[in-house]
Amino acid sequence: MNFVRTIVAAGLVAASTSAFAADITGAGATFPFPLYSKWADAYKKETGNGLNYQSIGSGAGIKQIVAKTVTFGASDMPLKPEQLEKDGMIQWPQAMGALVPVVNLEGIKPGELVFSGELLGDIYLGKIKKWDDPAIAKLNPKVKLPSEAITVVRRSDGSGTTFLWTDYLSKTNAEWKAKAGSGTAVEWPTGVGAKGNEGVAGNVSQTKNSIGYVEYAYAKQNKLTYGAVINKAGKTVQPTIGAFQAAAANADWVGAKNYYVILTDQPGEASWPITGATFILMHREPVDKAASAEAIKFFKWAFEKGDKMAEELDYIPMPDSVVKQIEKTWTSEIKS
Amino acid sequence: MAEMAVESDVMEAAGPYDRARALGAFKFGDITFYWITRACAISVLLILGGIILSLIVGAWPAIREYGAAFLWTQRWAPSADPPVLGALGPIYGTLVTSVIAMMIAIPVGLGIAVFLTEICPLWLRRPIGLAIELLAGIPSIIYGMWGFFVLGPFLANNFQPFMISVFDGVPVLGTIFAGPPSYLSLFNASLILAIMVLPFITAISVDVFKTVPPVLKEAAYGVGCTTWEVVRNVVIPYTRVGVIGGIMLALGRALGETMAVTFIIGNSFKIQSSLFAPGTTISAAIASEFAESDGLHQSGLILLGLLLFILTFFVLAAARLMLMRLEQKAGN
Numbered sequence: 276m277n278f279v280r281t282i283v284a285a286g287l288v289a290a291s292t293s294a295f296a297a298d299i300t301g302a303g304a305t306f307p308f309p310l311y312s313k314w315a316d317a318y319k320k321e322t323g324n325g326l327n328y329q330s331i332g333s334g335a336g337i338k339q340i341v342a343k344t345v346t347f348g349a350s351d352m353p354l355k356p357e358q359l360e361k362d363g364m365i366q367w368p369q370a371m372g373a374l375v376p377v378v379n380l381e382g383i384k385p386g387e388l389v390f391s392g393e394l395l396g397d398i399y400l401g402k403i404k405k406w407d408d409p410a411i412a413k414l415n416p417k418v419k420l421p422s423e424a425i426t427v428v429r430r431s432d433g434s435g436t437t438f439l440w441t442d443y444l445s446k447t448n449a450e451w452k453a454k455a456g457s458g459t460a461v462e463w464p465t466g467v468g469a470k471g472n473e474g475v476a477g478n479v480s481q482t483k484n485s486i487g488y489v490e491y492a493y494a495k496q497n498k499l500t501y502g503a504v505i506n507k508a509g510k511t512v513q514p515t516i517g518a519f520q521a522a523a524a525n526a527d528w529v530g531a532k533n534y535y536v537i538l539t540d541q542p543g544e545a546s547w548p549i550t551g552a553t554f555i556l557m558h559r560e561p562v563d564k565a566a567s568a569e570a571i572k573f574f575k576w577a578f579e580k581g582d583k584m585a586e587e588l589d590y591i592p593m594p595d596s597v598v599k600q601i602e603k604t605w606t607s608e609i610k611s
Numbered sequence: 612m613a614e615m616a617v618e619s620d621v622m623e624a625a626g627p628y629d630r631a632r633a634l635g636a637f638k639f640g641d642i643t644f645y646w647i648t649r650a651c652a653i654s655v656l657l658i659l660g661g662i663i664l665s666l667i668v669g670a671w672p673a674i675r676e677y678g679a680a681f682l683w684t685q686r687w688a689p690s691a692d693p694p695v696l697g698a699l700g701p702i703y704g705t706l707v708t709s710v711i712a713m714m715i716a717i718p719v720g721l722g723i724a725v726f727l728t729e730i731c732p733l734w735l736r737r738p739i740g741l742a743i744e745l746l747a748g749i750p751s752i753i754y755g756m757w758g759f760f761v762l763g764p765f766l767a768n769n770f771q772p773f774m775i776s777v778f779d780g781v782p783v784l785g786t787i788f789a790g791p792p793s794y795l796s797l798f799n800a801s802l803i804l805a806i807m808v809l810p811f812i813t814a815i816s817v818d819v820f821k822t823v824p825p826v827l828k829e830a831a832y833g834v835g836c837t838t839w840e841v842v843r844n845v846v847i848p849y850t851r852v853g854v855i856g857g858i859m860l861a862l863g864r865a866l867g868e869t870m871a872v873t874f875i876i877g878n879s880f881k882i883q884s885s886l887f888a889p890g891t892t893i894s895a896a897i898a899s900e901f902a903e904s905d906g907l908h909q910s911g912l913i914l915l916g917l918l919l920f921i922l923t924f925f926v927l928a929a930a931r932l933m934l935m936r937l938e939q940k941a942g943n
Contacts, residue, residue, distance in 0.1 A: 334903030424791030431878035433689075433903025458690030459903055467795045467889040468878030470899055481764065482794050 298325040299570045303336020303349030304435045305472045306490045307553040310370055310590050311349070314577050317584060326573060330471070333435030334459050340364065340556045346566045348556040351435020352459060356533040363559050365608045367534050367601045368552035369574060371591040372490055373519045374439055375549070377476070377499040379485045380406065380421065386513050388502040389414045392447025392540070392548065395504075398486060399427060399444060400451060401465030406484060414505070421484065428478045428487035431468025433460035439551040440488045443539040447548075488549075491519075492588045506548040507540050518547035519591045526552075528597045550591075560610050571605055578602075666920060669913035676907060681914060687880035689900070689908040696911035698918060700880035704890040705919070707797055708872065709865040711886075712804035716865075717858060719805075720812030725842050727813075728820040740817070747810035755874030758803040763794030763875060766802075771887050790885035795877035798886040803871050808861035815857030819850040852934055859930040866923055869894040893919045 301311075308330035315326035331339075333350035340348025341362050354366055376390055394410055397403045403410055407420040430437045441457040455461045469478040472489050476497040479487040491514055494501045503513050512518045522541040528534060538550045555574060561567035578601070582592040593601070667674075673681065677696060684697020727739055774788040823846050831841045847854070877889020878899055893915050901912050 332903050334905075338902075338905065426791060426793055431873070431899040433900065456690055460900060460908075461690045462686065462688035462695075463879065465881075466879065467793060468891075468899065469795075470873070477759075478795070481759065482767075484791075 298327045299347070299566060299573055300327045300329075300345045301336075301347040301349060301555075301570070302329040302331050302339045302345045303556075304333045304351045304553055305330040306333075306351045306372060306434075306436050306551075307349060307370060307590070308472075309492045309496070309588050310372075310581075310585055313584050313588060314573075314581050317581075318573055318576060322576075324569065324573070332432050332459075332471075333438070334433045337556065340558070343558065343562050346557070346561070346563065346570045349553060350556060351551055351553050352438040353533075353535045353537065353552070353554050354556065356535055359533055359556075364556050365533070365559060365604060366554045366556045367604060368528070368536075368593055368597070369555045369577070370585055370593060371519065371523045371538065371550060371552045372492070372589070373514055373522075373547050373550045373591075374436060374443075374488050375491050375494050375501040375514045376504065377479050377487050377489055377494050377501050379479050379481075379483055380500065381483070383418065383500055385500050386503050387415075387418060388500075389505065389511050390502050391505040392443060396444040396448025396451035398425060399429070399464070399466065400448075400454065401427070402450075423484040426482050426485035427466030428475050428482065428485050429463055429466045429468055430470070430475060432470050433458075434471075435459060435551075435553070436472060436488070436490060437461070439537075439539055439549060442537060443549045446540040492590065495589060504548055506544075506546050507542050508544045508546070510544050512545060512547050514547055516586060516589060516591065518545055519550050519589075522546035522548070522550035523552075523591050523594070528594075529600060534601075552593075557609065559608055564610075567609065571609065575602065575605075663917075663920065666913060666917040670910055670917045672907055673910035673914040677911070677914075681911075682918075685880070685882060687896075689904065689911075694907050694911070696908070698893070698915055700882050701891050701893040701896045701915060702918065702922075703882050704797060704876065705866060705892040705894075705922070707886075707890070708801045708804055708876070708892060709862060711798070711801035712808060712865045713858070713862055715802070715805035716808045716812055716861060720809050720857075720861070721816055721854070723809075723813045724816035724820055725846070727817050729838055729842060729846070743810050743813050746806070747814065751807065751868060751871040752874070754803050754807055755871035758799055758871065758875040759794065762802060763799050766796070766799055766887075767792035767794050786884045787886050790883070790887045793877065793887055793889060795875050795889050796887045797876060797890040800872045800876040800890075800892070801886075803875060804865045804868060807868060807871065808865050811861040811864060812854075812857050815860065816850070816854050819853030819857075820846055822853075823849050851937060855930060855934055855937075859927060862926060862930075863923055866926065867894055867919065869898045873898045893922075 308328065311326070311328045315328060319325045328349075333352055336345075336348040337350050337354065339345045341364075349369075350366075353368075354364070359366060376395060378388060380388070391414060394403070394414060397410065403425065405422060405424055407422045412420060438457060438459045441451075441455065441461050444455075445452040445457040455464060467478065469475045469487075472493045475487045476489050476493045476499060479485045479489075479499055480497055489499070491501075493499075494514075501514055503511050505511050521543050522538055525541040525543050525546060526536050526538055528536060534554070536552065538552055540548050541550065557567065557570070578593065578598045585592045673696065676693075677684070681696065681698050682702070683699055684695070685699040686695050686697050687700060688695040723739070723743070727736060731739065771788065771792050778784040778788050827845050827849065828841055831845050836844070872892050873895040876891055876895055878891050878895060879889040880891055880896070883890070897912050897915055901909070904912055
């Protein structure tokens with residue numbers, strides 16, 4: 276029923292914040308939605324200013340900010356520098372998070388099941404059809420796997436979460452790369468489609484013997500059984516804040532143009548391989564300068580005071596050095 | 612008496628001049644009314660034309676790119692470069708779910724209507740009638756949630772294993788019910804659609820059944836007909852046009868229903884032989900992908916919408932034609 280609760284909560288947030296004209300409006304990725312709504316709540320208590328964030332998916336968020344119907348857009352897939360240039364926008368990473376494979380298998384505890392990128396790719400290709408397949412058993416010799424068919428759950432809407440997931444599968448499974456590739460919406464070889472992170476979480480928690488992928492906060496909130504993953508260094512890692520941070524630490528934020536960095540399959544023994552940053556998009560020359568300044572104020576506040584809240588929800592705050600650089604970007608690039 | 616005389620005098624005095632003015636006012640009112648209603652009626656055509664036009668304009672890039680092959684291509688790969696789009700999966704899903712829904716809803720809906728008007732004891736009429744009205748009033752997303760949380764698990768855990776064990780090895784039926792149990796499937800969506808369109812068929816049938824002149828039925832009963840014979844030979848033939856109208860309304864809803872279906876159909880573009888496999892419908896495909904689409908992908912989705920429009924148009928046109936022929940036959 277958590278699924279229902281999430282939907283109801285999302286509706287209430289949208290309804291209660293949209294009543295005030297002074298609110299900052301943003302739209303986009305569902306991946307950071309729990310974080311942004313928590314920040315917005317605390318920010319409202321402190322300053323009286325609200326944030327109306329609609330988690331409608333990264334692609335839709337990009338479209339809305341390009342059309343200038345919102346003050347900021349949010350995407351889990353960074354835009355290429357050329358595209359930003361074309362639309363007169365800037366982007367920066369606001370927080371980092373991680374995806375986890377989640378399963379619904381009787382008697383299996385969280386973190387017990389071990390996957391590799393190749394194995395996940397084969398499951399999502401529909402090549403591995405049963406839980407007691409030798410390929411799964413090989414990585415999980417001690418786990419008693421049922422002889423049941425695997426129900427693959429994936430997103431039906433295009434999404435940044437799907438981009439990170441398929442990007443990871445493309446980097447680790449050659450056949451996946453050739454057949455499906457990476458993108459916000461791909462040609463799924465198999466599986467049932469559900470809408471949003473909350474939809475996938477709801478489907479997996481309802482369907483026995485299923486597997487899905489969600490942002491870690493959704494896995495935790497819905498008490499789903501997540502799996503461990505073997506990373507690029509060949510080590511089995513559990514989804515923990517430490518593992519997410521290890522992956523984030525390897526990213527070259529300073530050297531990347533327009534913060535264009537994709538964090539999946541990073542090297543390092545402790546790195547969680549399906550990590551990604553979530554980005555904010557804004558226009559260099561905003562239509563409503565006051566609203567834009569207000570939004571920047573919110574993001575600055577989030578960088579300064581939101582770290583603890585982010586960690587509570589298992590997101591990774593941006594490192595201080597990157598924050599300093601982002602703040603410089605704001606003052607030099609956004610006209611107010 | 613005297614007063615009345617005075618009054619009539621006054622009216623006489625008003626004379627032909629006022630009469631003409633009054634008539635003129637009537638005429639003016641008449642013409643205004645004529646034009647207002649005419650404008651309302653024409654606006655329907657304009658709106659419809661506008662919708663078709665904007666669909667064609669939006670779908671044009673996809674029409675030019677894929678042509679007629681769009682209809683029989685099964686692959687749906689929006690992320691390929693260039694995108695490969697084909698509508699066969701959604702068209703198949705739309706037709707299959709609608710046909711199964713109607714196969715269930717028509718007999719059940721007519722059954723309820725006959726029971727309500729011919730057999731039902733008076734005290735039970737109101738509760739059943741109210742229940743049907745309520746069924747029509749439930750928002751579609753509630754049906755979707757019910758299908759997801761209640762019907763889906765029941766189908767996957769009880770119904771499907773049973774069907775598989777019964778039909779195992781039987782050609783055709785064995786394949787239709789095969790596959791791993793899934794909460795989200797064409798069959799689940801069909802059942803939900805059947806429940807959703809039931810009130811349309813029932814409510815309209817009840818209304819038209821009530822228009823059968825009692826004397827006809829009484830005459831039939833008088834010569835010794837059973838209730839079944841009266842329904843079969845008097846009520847149904849007399850109300851055929853209305854009943855088919857209700858069925859067409861229901862079919863229209865089944866073809867276009869979006870929210871509930873998106874929730875429970877599994878959104879897979881692949882055509883699979885099993886009814887318990889996930890599929891998609893035209894409207895479900897548009898609903899789940901439109902927000903994130905752009906360029907050719909979006910144009911393809913609009914083309915899907917245009918196809919649904921044409922499909923519905925042909926279904927309704929076929930129904931009209933059928934009605935006309937039936938009426939002609941009855942006339943002869």
